[in-house]
Amino acid sequence: MFRFFLSRRFRFPRLRRSFLPLALIAVLAVVSACGKPQxxxxxxxxxxxxxxxxxxxxxxxxxxxxxxxxxxxxxxxxxxxxxxxxxxxxxxxxxxxxxxxxxxxxxxxxxxxxxxxxxxxxxxxxxxxxxxxxEGTGVAHEHETEHKDEAGHEEEEHNEHxxxxxxxxxxxxxxxxxxxxxxxxxxxxxxxxxxxxxxxxxxxxxxxxxxLEFQTKLSTVPKKEIVVTHQSFGYLAKEYGLTQKPIMGLAPDAEPTSKDLQGILQFIKDNDVKYIFFEELVSDKLAKTLAQDAGVQTAVLNPLEGLTEDQIKAGDDYVKVMKNNLNSLVKALQ
Structure with missing residues (x-):
């Protein structure tokens, strides 16, 4: 257990901008598939x-x-x-x-x-x-700044809250x-x-x-603890009396340490957590590996930072995706 995580710090995959030729190919593919320009x-x-x-x-x-x-x-x-x-x-x-x-x-x-x-x-x-x-907790990478120490070396300064x-x-x-x-x-x-x-x-x-639907259904679930990929459900948790345990920080590429991962496994054990939630727009590799180590399942909890092409074609919107989230929470918190 943990051989992968403890050997080195895990860097969460990020979506990066492509070089121009790849971008042009992507645009042409979108236009061809959808039949219309952006x-x-x-x-x-x-x-x-x-x-x-x-x-x-x-x-x-x-x-x-x-x-x-x-x-x-x-x-x-x-x-x-x-x-x-x-x-x-x-x-x-x-x-x-x-x-x-x-x-x-x-x-x-x-x-x-x-x-x-x-x-x-x-x-x-x-x-x-x-x-x-x-306030969030833990390191939020999008708020990092750099400064120089007395010797003139650049250092990263992390906002912990x-x-x-x-x-x-x-x-x-x-x-x-x-x-x-x-x-x-x-x-x-x-x-x-x-x-x-x-x-x-x-x-x-x-x-x-x-x-009202969130209030009604989440007020009756026996459990209140959720484990999520990145720390994006603080407002939802506060509104409905849940406790979120994030694997990552506020940004989905924030790196958990081996100590963080050990703490998450202990949280899962202490609270009899049955699911680790991941999201569609970032890699699910870490969530699934951690779930395997913990002997639990994975499920989607969508932070609604964006929709996939398939979700758009299916007519999904904020309300529909949030109802799907509610169904996932109710199932996980039994």
């Missing part, structure tokens, strides 16, 4: 550019027929590792509304907005504004995020305020129903 700005609607999937889903539903929503992160790509290309920056610059989450989730946003400050008329919306933030940016995984927070998006659309396009208000009311009712 989304572009249009002249007859309000163009709303969003920084990742949940914001895109909410903007699309609230905007309805009046909005052309563009999600800059492609399907199947984990957004922690993504950064905008020139076309994405041009779309942001020329859109009527640009929506990002905030709370440090999009590491590229501040520099991008600073570069466009004097050259863009887009209404910029921090969708997570007004949501009470919680970085803010957890995964606000949207609480349906209560999701409703506030959606409200912020609705207010921005009303500001950008007052002529269609009534439609935006009506669409938001419908979405808010769906999110309220989702919250």
């Amino acid at each position: 989304a572009a700005l249009v002249n007859d609607k309000i163009n709303v550019v969003t920084s990742f999937y949940p914001l895109y889903d909410f903007a699309s539903k609230i905007g309805g027929a009046h909005v052309n929503a563009i999600n800059v992160v492609p399907a199947g790509v984990e957004p922690h590792d993504w950064s905008p290309k020139s076309r994405d920056i041009q779309n942001i610059k020329n859109s009527q509304v640009f929506v990002y989450l905030g709370a440090g989730f999009e590491g590229w946003v501040n520099d991008t907005l600073e570069s466009l400050k004097s050259d863009s008329k887009s209404l910029v919306v921090e969708a997570g504004k007004g949501v009470a933030l919680i 970085a803010v957890d940016p995964h606000l949207w995984l609480s349906p209560v927070n999701a409703k506030k995020i959606a409200e912020n998006i609705k207010n921005a659309l009303v500001q950008a396009d007052t002529a269609h305020q009534a439609d935006y208000e009506a669409n938001f009311t419908k979405l808010a009712a769906d999110l309220d129903a989702l919250h």
